[in-house]
Amino acid sequence: MTSSTRSPRILQVIVLGKQPEGKVSLAIINLIKELGGTAYKVHGNEFIPKGTPDICGTYKGWSIWLETKMPGNKPTLIQWKRMRDLRRAGAYTCVPYSVDDALQMLQYIDTCNHAYDDPECLYRQPIDLAEIIATGNYKKSRIEE
Helix, strand or coil: CCCCCCCHHHHHHHHHCCCHHHHHHHHHHHHHHHCCCEEEECCCCCCCCCCCCCEEEEECCEEEEECCCCCCCCCEHHHHHHHHHHHHCCCEEECCCCHHHHHHHHHHHHHCCCCCCCCCCCCCCCCCHHHHHHHCCCECCCCCC
């Protein structure tokens, strides 16, 4: 049976059975859609730059990008760089460790003034790569180890 002939239920079981991070990503995508947004899982290939967040979407007219992680895991430097670049372009980004983390960002979008330089907005503040390196708040790649 090919993937095109499988029932939606079988496909759901296959997706959910892969990785815990994938389960969280799928639940976040479903949440965004339930709240009226659009969201898609980004699968890396030769056309997608390394470090692109796992989920891209639009919520209430705003570009949103989420790099899903399991508790205890951290984004790599290239993932931080991609989120920095997306924020510079006006997008909201976050690293959700749970569906609740993603919901907090969506609720913030519902209530904020959308000013890029709003010091209260954790989701659009500039990302300082030097600070991330200095604090070690990233996962080291095999090249760096």
